[in-house]
Amino acid sequence: MASIGIVGAGTAGLHLGLKLLAQGIPVTLYSEQEPDALRVGRLLNTVTHHAPTRARERELWVDFWGVPELAMKRMSIHVQGPQPFSVQGRLSEPSLCVDYRVYQPRLAEAFVERGGKLEVVAVDPALLEKLAQRHTLMVVATGRSGLNAMFPRIPELSPHTRPPRLLFAALLKGVQMPQPLGMHFNLIPGQGEVFESQLITRHGRVPSTLIEAIPGTELAALISRKRDDDPAAFDATLLDIMRRFAPATYERIDPTEFGVRGPLDFLQGAFTPTVRRPWAQLGEGRFVMAVGDTHVTNDPVAGQGANGASASAFTLAHCIQDALLSERPFDETFCRDTEARMWAAVAPTAYWSNALLEPPPPHLIDTLVTASRDTYVADAFMSALVIPERILPVCASPESAAAFVTEARTPRADMLAATGALGWDTGTRIRPLAG
Structure with missing residues (x-):
């Protein structure tokens, strides 16, 4: 019987493995760590x-945090600078x-509970060759141990040759969470971005x-210092960053308690976004x-890395199932056809x-300014922002942005009928009528 081997137990590897199991295909997952170590x-x-990934999680019956x-149902964008403004909207x-x-x-x-096999082992290219003898097809879902080098970079799809941002991520203490809960994006022209959200943790x-700091800027100099060298000094710097670049977060901070939550609760680094050819030839055909x-390494500025990984995994699962059902071999033709579907x-x-990662075009800034004054536009923009397939057409041109604003400002007939029947005001914000 056909079997699939997957190297890497991140989101892509797990979603692929769970999807294949649901399709009745035996899977072995090769991970560097036991779950308890992670x-x-x-x-x-x-x-x-975001919503498309959460729908896939429900399909896989792994929406364990879906209550x-x-x-998070709200999102705010704060544009810093000489004339700062904010946009606040609700996610559909x-x-x-x-x-x-x-x-x-x-x-x-x-x-594992559903019948998958989990083996804890570090897989390098040499071991991958041996594992390929056990399985009908091997899939790599990690770049560790030199595995990335097997898949060549595609220059025309990879515009960056060096990291476009220096990164710092952390869980925090001494911050009162916003009510209602939601994501805050601070856009600082010429410096980078400061994001705030709330994570569900074991605590x-x-x-x-x-x-996200643009290399060579003041913000980059501040966050590039190694926190382990002097945690207290770094946390003081982080507090100053919040004061200067994320005032909506800073106003909820207790300076006497503020800092990184624990010694393992932060990351520092940088990487180059890259698109690679998602297949390679091993020995013996x-x-x-x-x-x-x-396959595709994205900068986290759009918050889409894991969402893209999940979409990629589901597409590959469908391609594998189609090949097995039609008794097609996993040959170069399969790889090229699958590459096209995965890239789409x-x-x-x-x-x-x-x-x-680039300066926003004027029509996007105009749309944000309009959204800051119109809650219909704000809600529509935020709901589109987190789903690339929806936001890309909006930002494609001044005409498409203007059409989006016009449509967002026009409440749907079904919404008007429903709110009218309930006795709600349908002005700039839907709310119960007074009295």
């Missing part, structure tokens, strides 16, 4: 799962942030930050596929992530 390790990221009170479909030290071990356990809900970050699934996340 639980007590260093913070992995501060990712947010409404845990979701809530997003969710779960600490991956909680998320990934729980999904790995679900994978409960915890505030977090992600700072066998091929290996790449999925998730191994993840291209929007790559294009949108790269777009946000």
Whole structure:
């Protein structure tokens, strides 16, 4: 019987493995760590799962944190500068942030509970060749141990040759979380971005930050200092960053308590966004596929890395099932056909992530200014912002942005009928009528 081997137990590997199991295909997952080791390790990221990924999680029956009170339903964008302004809107479909030290071990356990095999071993290219003899197809969902080098970079789809941002992410203490809960994006022209969200951790809900600094800027100089060298001094610097660049967060900070939550609750570094060819040839006519970050590595500025990885994994699962049902071999033709389908699934996340690393065009700023004054436009914009397939057409041209604003300002007939029947005011914000 056909079997699939997956190297890497991140979001892409887990979603792929769970999806294949649901399709009745035997899977072995090769992971560098036991789930329990991951639980007590260093913070992995501060990712947010948006509506399409959450729908896939429900399909896989792994929406373990799907109760409404845990979701984030609001988003704010604060544009800093000489004339600062803010946009606040509601998401039509809530997003969710779960600490991956909680998320990934729980999904790995679900994978084993459902009949998947989990082997703890570090896989390098030499071992990958041997594992390929055990399985009908091998899939790489990690770039560790030199595996990334197997999949060549595609220059025309990879505009960056060096890291466009220096990164710092952390769980925080001494920050009162906003009410209602939601994500805050601070855009600082010429410096970078400061994000705030709230993660579900094993300690409960915890505030977090992600700072993206343009290399060579003052913000980059501040966050590039190694926190381990002097934690207290670094936390004092972080407090000053919040005061200067994220005032909406700073006003909820207790300076006497503020800092990184613990010694393993932060990350510092940088990487270059890259699109790679998602297949390579092994010995004896066998091929290996790449999925998730191994295929497309996105900067986290758009919050789309894990979401793209999940979409990529589902697409690959469908391609594998189609090949098995039609008794097609996993040959070069399969790889090339699958590459086209996978790129179609993840291209929007790559294009949108790269777009946000550049200065925004004037029509996008105009749309944000309009949204700051009109709650219909704000809600529509925020709901589109987290789904690349929706926001890319909006930002494509001044004409498309203007059409989006016009449509957002026109309440749907069904909404008007419903709110009218309930006796609600349908002005700039829907609210119960007084008296």
